Amino acid sequence: MTPHNELRLLPWSGPDGKPCFLSTDDNGGTLSRLADTTEAAQLDVGQELLEHAMEVVTDAESEPAELRLLVRDLAGALRDTLRVAVSRGHRLPTPDSAARGDGDANPRLPAATFG
Numbered sequence: 001m002t003p004h005n006e007l008r009l010l011p012w013s014g015p016d017g018k019p020c021f022l023s024t025d026d027n028g029g030t031l032s033r034l035a036d037t038t039e040a041a042q043l044d045v046g047q048e049l050l051e052h053a054m055e056v057v058t059d060a061e062s063e064p065a066e067l068r069l070l071v072r073d074l075a076g077a078l079r080d081t082l083r084v085a086v087s088r089g090h091r092l093p094t095p096d097s098a099a100r101g102d103g104d105a106n107p108r109l110p111a112a113t114f115g
Contacts, residue, residue, distance in 0.1 A: 009087035011038045011080065019083075039084045046077035 007021040010031075014020050022031055049070075056062050056070050 006091070008032070008035065009083065009090065010035050011042055011083055011087065035087075039087070042077070042080040042084060046081050049073055049077045 007023050010020040010022055012020060022035065024032060026032065053070055053074060056066060
């Protein structure tokens, strides 16, 4: 097996607001499955919030306080969605490795890449 160097950006932040990463060779491990479940839940919440937003913005009687709350919630959902997209994007095979037919085509990024 090839040594594992890739870090997975997890869908939550640490207590100080900094990103959390996972380094593992087991994509089916407990923490990987928890991250997968959390990502799915975050995307579901974003979808539901988008549907609610469409209702609120088309309602002429929506109050400013409701709109401010909606914007705050949408910003949080967008933050979560972008984190999921970045995490998943880092785990996609690179065109070069896919063309070479490497057995493990995931990109390998050093921890320093993430700050």
